[in-house]
Each structure stands twice: as C-alpha cells, then as structure tokens.
Amino acid sequence: MSRTLYDKVWDDHVIDQQEDGTCLIYIDRHLVHEVTSPQAFEGLRNASRPVRRPDCTLATVDHNIPTTTRKNFKNITSFIKEDDSRTQCETLEQNVEAFGLTYFGMEDSRQGIVHVIGPEQGFTLPGTTVVCGDSHTSTHGAFGALAFGIGTSEVEHVLATQTLLQKKSKNMRIRVQGKALPGVTSKDIVLHIIGVIGTAGGTGCVIEFCGDTIAALSMESRMSICNMSIEAGARAGMVAPDEITFEYLRGKPLAPKGAEWDRAVEYWKTLSSDADAKYDINVEIKASDIAPTLTWGTSPQDVVPITGSTPDPAKIEDPARRAAVERALDYIGIAPNTPMEGVKVDKVFIGSCTNSRIEDLRAAAAVVKGKRAAEWVDAMVVPGSGLVKRQAEREGLDKIFTDAGFDWREAGCSMCLGMNPDQLKPGERCASTSNRNFEGRQGAGGRTHLVSPAMAAAAGIKGCLTDVRNMEISEIPSTPKQSPRQEVSAQFESEEVQAETNSSEDSSAAANTTAAPAAAASTSAGESAGIPKFTTLKGYAAPLDISNVDTDMIIPKQFLKTIKRTGLGKSLFFALRYDPATGEENPNFVLNQEPYREARIMVCTGPNFGCGSSREHAPWAFNDFGIRCILAPSFADIFYNNCFKNGMLPIVLAQEQLEAIHAEAKKGSEIEVDLINQVVHFGGNQVEFNVEAFRKHCLVNGLDDIGLTMQKADKIAKFEEKRTESWPWLDGKGYKGKATKISINGHQNKKTKLDW
Ligand SMILES: CC(C)[C@H](C(=O)O)[C@@H](O)C(=O)O
Numbered sequence: 100m101s102r103t104l105y106d107k108v109w110d111d112h113v114i115d116q117q118e119d120g121t122c123l124i125y126i127d128r129h130l131v132h133e134v135t136s137p138q139a140f141e142g143l144r145n146a147s148r149p150v151r152r153p154d155c156t157l158a159t160v161d162h163n164i165p166t167t168t169r170k171n172f173k174n175i176t177s178f179i180k181e182d183d184s185r186t187q188c189e190t191l192e193q194n195v196e197a198f199g200l201t202y203f204g205m206e207d208s209r210q211g212i213v214h215v216i217g218p219e220q221g222f223t224l225p226g227t228t229v230v231c232g233d234s235h236t237s238t239h240g241a242f243g244a245l246a247f248g249i250g251t252s253e254v255e256h257v258l259a260t261q262t263l264l265q266k267k268s269k270n271m272r273i274r275v276q277g278k279a280l281p282g283v284t285s286k287d288i289v290l291h292i293i294g295v296i297g298t299a300g301g302t303g304c305v306i307e308f309c310g311d312t313i314a315a316l317s318m319e320s321r322m323s324i325c326n327m328s329i330e331a332g333a334r335a336g337m338v339a340p341d342e343i344t345f346e347y348l349r350g351k352p353l354a355p356k357g358a359e360w361d362r363a364v365e366y367w368k369t370l371s372s373d374a375d376a377k378y379d380i381n382v383e384i385k386a387s388d389i390a391p392t393l394t395w396g397t398s399p400q401d402v403v404p405i406t407g408s409t410p411d412p413a414k415i416e417d418p419a420r421r422a423a424v425e426r427a428l429d430y431i432g433i434a435p436n437t438p439m440e441g442v443k444v445d446k447v448f449i450g451s452c453t454n455s456r457i458e459d460l461r462a463a464a465a466v467v468k469g470k471r472a473a474e475w476v477d478a479m480v481v482p483g484s485g486l487v488k489r490q491a492e493r494e495g496l497d498k499i500f501t502d503a504g505f506d507w508r509e510a511g512c513s514m515c516l517g518m519n520p521d522q523l524k525p526g527e528r529c530a531s532t533s534n535r536n537f538e539g540r541q542g543a544g545g546r547t548h549l550v551s552p553a554m555a556a557a558a559g560i561k562g563c564l565t566d567v568r569n570m571e572i573s574e575i576p577s578t579p580k581q582s583p584r585q586e587v588s589a590q591f592e593s594e595e596v597q598a599e600t601n602s603s604e605d606s607s608a609a610a611n612t613t614a615a616p617a618a619a620a621s622t623s624a625g626e627s628a629g630i631p632k633f634t635t636l637k638g639y640a641a642p643l644d645i646s647n648v649d650t651d652m653i654i655p656k657q658f659l660k661t662i663k664r665t666g667l668g669k670s671l672f673f674a675l676r677y678d679p680a681t682g683e684e685n686p687n688f689v690l691n692q693e694p695y696r697e698a699r700i701m702v703c704t705g706p707n708f709g710c711g712s713s714r715e716h717a718p719w720a721f722n723d724f725g726i727r728c729i730l731a732p733s734f735a736d737i738f739y740n741n742c743f744k745n746g747m748l749p750i751v752l753a754q755e756q757l758e759a760i761h762a763e764a765k766k767g768s769e770i771e772v773d774l775i776n777q778v779v780h781f782g783g784n785q786v787e788f789n790v791e792a793f794r795k796h797c798l799v800n801g802l803d804d805i806g807l808t809m810q811k812a813d814k815i816a817k818f819e820e821k822r823t824e825s826w827p828w829l830d831g832k833g834y835k836g837k838a839t840k841i842s843i844n845g846h847q848n849k850k851t852k853l854d855w
C-alpha cells in the first residue's frame with residue numbers, strides 16, 4: 100500500500116498496538132530544557148526510575164537565562180539574579196548530574212535554544228522520532244523526522260521508557276508551488292499558510308510540506324516553516340529529506356560517518372511519500388500569492404501582506420469572528436482599516452527558534468548594513484545558539500548590527516517569551532521574528548507583530564512597520580561554517596586550561612558525582628504512581644465564549660518557573676482575572692463571580708481551546724483551581740493530551756450542544772458529567788460524548804501510563820535490538836567523554852563527564 104512520509108516514519112517506530120489503535124512508539128531523540136523537566140525528574144526520583152537512554156537525550160538551558168554578556172560567567176547560581184529562573188536552571192543542572200545526561204550549559208558554546216542545537220549537532224536526523232517538552236519541537240520535522248512537543252508527564256514517560264503512547268494523526272499535505280517573489284522568505288510563506296488554513300487548520304494532523312517552493316528552500320528555511328506548524332494547529336510538520344538535507348548533515352558531530360553514513364543516506368532516500376500516497380487533507384498554495392507578510396492581531400492567523408490594512412469588524416458577518424477581531428484590534432491598539440505600513444514600533448526582536456539561525460541573521464544584517472536604527476527603537480539580536488553567535492561574529496554581522504545601534508546578545512529564547520528579563524513593557528509595540536503574538540506573550544500588555552528577519556530589520560531602521568522591498572539590501576558575503584566539531588575541540592582546549600587552574604577546591608565533589616546515575620535509580624520497573632480517578636463529576640460550570648483560548652492566556656509565562664505541579668490555581672487566567680495595574684480582581688471575569696469561584700467544569704463555546712505552548716502548567720492550573728472537565732468545540736492536540744495525563748477530561752461537543760450547556764451554566768445551575776456512560780446532564784437534558792476507550796480506561800481506573808508501559812519492557816528491549824541492527828547510527832556515541840562544568844548548590848564542580 101502506498102504510504103506518506105509520515106506513515107513510513109510512524110510504521111518504523113511502532114512497538115505495540117492496542118485494539119483501539121493506541122500505539123506504543125519508540126522515541127529516538129529527546130531534548131530537555133529547564134522549564135518542562137523539573138516535575139518529570141521528580142517523578143522519576145519518586146519512583147526510583149533511571150533515564151532509560153541517556154545516550155539519546157540532550158539537555159540545555161534556554162528559556163530563563165539572561166542574554167547579557169557572559170564575560171564574567173562563573174556559574175548559574177551567581178549569574179541568574181531572578182530567584183525562580185535560577186532555581187529552575189539549577190534544578191536542571193542537578194538533574195543532568197544525577198541522571199547522567201549530556202548537557203550544554205551556559206559556559207558551553209553549543210548551548211542555545213533546544214530547537215537550534217539539535218539540528219546543529221546532527222542530533223536531529225531524518226526518519227527519527229524527536230520529542231521535547233516544548234511545542235516547537237515541530238521544527239525538527241524539516242529533516243523528515245516525526246517531531247512533536249509533549250507535556251511534562253510525557254517527558255517523564257520518555258525519560259523512563261524511551262517510548263510514548265500515541266494515536267496516529269491524519270495526513271495533511273500542503274503543497275507550495277512556484278518561485279517565491281522578491282522579499283518573500285520562509286517566514287512569509289508559513290505566515291501566509293497559517294492565514295489560509297487558520298490556527299486550528301492542522302488540528303489532529305501531521306502536515307507534510309512539499310512542492311517546488313519548499314524543495315528549493317535551505318534546511319534553515321525549512322526549519323522555520325516546520326517550526327510554525329504548531330501555530331497552524333498541527334501535531335507536527337515534515338519535509339521529505341533530500342540532497343539539501345544530506346548536505347546540511349554531512350560532518351555534523353552526531354551524524355553517521357563512513358560506511359554508516361552511506362547506509363543511512365540509502366535509508367533516508369526511501370522516506371519520501373509514494374507518488375500515489377493518499378492524504379486526508381490537501382491544500383494548494385501558489386508562491387505567487389505570497390507577499391512579505393505580518394500579523395496585525397493577537398493570533399498567528401491574523402495575517403496581512405505588508406501593503407494591507409487592519410480588518411474592519413463592521414464588515415464581518417459571523418458574530419464570534421467579529422467579536423474576536425474587535426478584541427484583537429483593541430488589544431493591539433490599531434484602528435480598523437489602518438494601513439500596516441507606517442505603524443510605529445518601539446522594539447525589534449530578531450531571534451527565537453523560528454528565526455535565529457545564521458541565514459536569518461545574514462538576512463537581517465543585509466537590510467541593516469550601513470544604516471542606523473530609528474532613534475526611538477530598541478532593537479535586539481539574539482542568536483539561537485553559541486555556535487550561531489560565533490559564526491555571525493566571524494562574518495562580522497555583530498559589527499553590522501552594533502554599528503547600526505542594534506543590541507548584540509548571547510543565545511537563548513529571550514524576548515520570544517520573556518521568561519528572562521527581556522520583555523516588552525505594557526503598550527509597547529514590537530516587530531518580532533518569533534512565532535506567537537498572543538496577548539501578553541512578550542510582556543504583559545505588550546503588542547507583537549510577527550515578521551521575517553528582513554522585515555524586522557527594516558522596521559528597526561525605519562522605526563515603523565515597513566515593506567522590505569523598498570529597502571536597499573547590501574551584499575553579505577557568507578564565510579563557510581566552521582564545523583561544530585572543530586568548534587567543540589577549540590572550546591574544550593581552552594577550557595581544559597581553565598579547569599586545571601581551578602582544579603584544587605572541588606576535586607572531591609567531582610569524584611563523588613560520577614556514579615550518580617545508578618544511585619538515582621535502583622529499580623527499573625517501579626510501581627505506577629497513579630492519577631486521580633475520574634468517574635462522574637457534578638458542579639458549577641464556568642461559561643466562557645472566547646475563541647482560541649491559548650495556553651499563555653491560561654497560565655502566563657511568569658508562572659512557568661515553578662518546579663512543582665501545585666499552587667497554580669490562583670494564577671489561572673491571570674491576565675483576565677486581575678487588573679494588571681492594581682492586582683485587584685476583575686469583577687467581570689467569570690471565575691471572580693459566584694458561583695463560578697467554585698466551578699468544577701468549564702464550558703467554552705469558542706473553538707481551538709488550549710492552543711499554543713505544550714506547558715502542562717495549563718492543566719495543572721485548572722486542576723489546582725478545581726476544574727477537572729472542560730467542554731469545547733475543539734481542542735489543541737497537546738493541551739488535550741496533557742489533560743488526560745492529569746486525570747482531567749476534555750470533551751468535544753457540537754456547537755449547538757455547547758450553546759445549550761453554556762446557557763444552563765450561565766443560570767448558575769449544576770452540571771453533571773458521567774464518564775462511565777459518556778453523558779453530560781444539564782437542566783433536565785442530556786448529551787452524549789465520545790472518548791477514546793484507552794483514555795477512558797485510564798481515567799476511570801486512575802492508571803498512569805508509565806506503569807502500564809513498563810509492563811511492555813520486553814517488547815521495548817526487542818525493538819531496541821532491531822533498531823541497533825537496522826539504524827546503528829541512532830545509538831548515541833558522538834562525543835567521547837567531553838566534560839562540562841556545572842554548579843551544584845552554588846558550588847562550582849570541577850568538570851564532570853557528561854557528554855557522549
Ligand atoms: C515553555 C514551553 C512549554 C513553551 C512551549 O511549549 O512552547 C515555550 O517554549 C513557548 O514558546 O511558549
């Protein structure tokens with residue numbers, strides 16, 4: 100039977116399939132960062148479980164770290180001033196040490212945003228499954244990998260078992276044909292696509308991007324496109340591997356070498372979709388329809404060409420859409436029918452896992468070269484990794500930026516999300532190369548316009564949103580990249596010297612840490628921790644009528660710094676619930692009204708509930724508040740999944756059914772959800788709902804997946820044998836005992852062997 104690229108990668112990873120279609124799939128690559136891992140490691144510890152495949156796991160710090168100079172960097176404890184950010188980073192360092200994981204810390208030039216460092220190292224390879232507790236894991240699909248974001252419970256599952264329980268998604272093909280017009284980059288292409296299909300357009304699907312426009316793109320451009328497939332609602336985005344992919348990977352530290360390389364390429368070449376493969380959804384896009392594109396509103400689907408204007412709500416018939424547009428215009432602070440070009444900006448941010456690679460920086464530098472930033476603009480450039488930064492500096496890009504008055508920073512997520520000090524102030528407007536323009540995303544009250552690097556640079560120079568096609572563009576000669584391997588050895592040579600000099604004080608501490616992985620875990624098949632059971636739930640239902648309720652709205656970034664699962668209830672819907680200036684409750688928000696302070700259920704009439712980030716903090720916040728069931732017309736995939744992992748029940752119902760329940764909820768009457776019989780009772784009426792058999796079974800019995808998966812240990816081991824035989828390059832063995840310095844409880848350890 101003909102198969103798509105997605106079908107092929109999926110089939111190659113299935114370990115076991117249950118009757119209802121739920122599969123246990125093997126995970127080849129696991130990236131770990133400080134925000135979504137502390138609770139997962141805590142879970143491992145509580146159950147005395149080790150990390151099953153440290154050789155297939157790579158950790159770094161990226162979200163919380165300051166992007167200021169590291170000239171005086173000693174350790175995270177002294178460098179990170181903000182308490183919660185520091186604790187989260189220190190916790191990761193303690194965990195990588197205890198569980199024996201490879202870690203790129205802040206003194207390592209390979210440190211950077213997880214989605215930049217994986218490809219850079221050849222950790223991401225075609226035909227692999229790649230996961231991370233981060234929604235933009237979709238980036239890695241550019242290599243023909245099946246790559247998707249997961250919540251913290253699943254991070255724990257992967258750490259413990261190297262597998263995940265998954266249902267197969269639908270196949271969606273987005274074909275882009277024709278030559279991209281001048282000034283149009285991969286960012287414009289993906290923004291245009293999201294404008295066409297909407298932020299829920301890809302829900303339940305894995306998107307394959309194809310067509311000659313995509314085939315002509317570099318790997319870095321393909322990564323920007325796959326990166327934002329999550330903004331299109333998809334589980335993952337993929338591009339078939341080809342010569343451009345192989346060329347990119349050749350010589351990368353973890354790419355296969357010698358005869359293994361040839362064997363790998365032979366396999367990778369089989370991964371493209373069969374000519375007559377069937378897709379559930381097909382979308383055709385003409386490159387000639389795409390202009391330099393940006394967002395006008397607060398959802399990534401609110402796009403318009405730079406020559407366009409903001410929409411006019413008066414012309415929108417659908418009342419829900421009209422309300423959403425009015426709300427977005429109000430937040431973004433631009434009147435209807437206003438031309439986008441010329442809207443004044445206060446800040447420019449060039450960075451993020453979408454656009455912080457060397458080609459992005461070159462494109463921005465080409466616009467900036469020889470000019471000056473508008474005097475009222477604060478512009479910052481944040482490379483995606485230490486290696487990108489070094490490469491840019493070799494090419495003189497840093498000089499081009501600083502001469503123009505742009506700030507040149509150290510690698511990290513930075514103002515994409517502002518978990519570190521890089522944030523917008525209330526009311527500030529930013530041209531940003533990141534991927535999310537949600538309310539408050541870059542700082543409470545901040546206003547974000549998503550743009551390409553060239554467009555961001557143009558906005559920085561002109562001080563307003565600008566059509567890059569009218570800018571003078573300089574030639575930026577590119578210097579061939581130094582291979583990451585050369586980079587690494589150069590770096591370690593210099594560090595070795597430093598380590599020798601510092602070696603006396605902590606030698607005993609270092610000696611103590613090498614055996615830690617074994618100490619952290621004694622049994623391999625610990626008992627299941629369990630989740631709270633869910634059978635029936637009766638209570639008040641809080642009515643909501645917002646579309647695209649995103650996870651930044653459910654729980655903003657400042658609350659992601661916790662290393663616990665509890666205590667988030669008071670911050671649920673923080674920005675809607677409290678006045679930002681006074682901290683007082685907003686009496687108009689439903690959760691501040693009686694009887695909904697005691698709500699156990701939420702009923703939302705707007706679609707795409709829980710879109711955006713993979714943060715499991717969103718269901719944790721609901722749970723902590725006391726809401727264990729959410730009814731909505733549709734849910735974003737990761738949020739939906741995360742609910743079940745926490746003993747919560749998300750229910751999809753038809754619009755009319757929801758309207759009826761919403762009306763009843765508004766009266767303040769109680770609603771009952773009966774999971775056993777799959778019925779919602781409200782005001783003397785009832786509606787039936789669907790739920791997958793396996794998920795129901797786990798909820799009703801309070802079963803935790805890890806315990807269940809552990810029972811399949813034999814099948815997993817057997818799969819691993821086959822994997823070593825068929826794809827030997829996937830067993831991690833790239834780095835040979837390189838060392839990294841980490842700080843434990845404020846003491847800087849000597850160098851500990853953590854690298855492969
Ligand atoms: C912190 C993490 C869970 C989150 C994500 O999943 O996307 C973050 O990277 C973001 O961009 O909001």
Ligand code: SF4
Pocket residue numbers: 161162212233235451452453511512515516533534
């Ligand atoms: S979207 Fe932003 S915050 Fe999230 S991983 Fe990418 S750069 Fe980091």
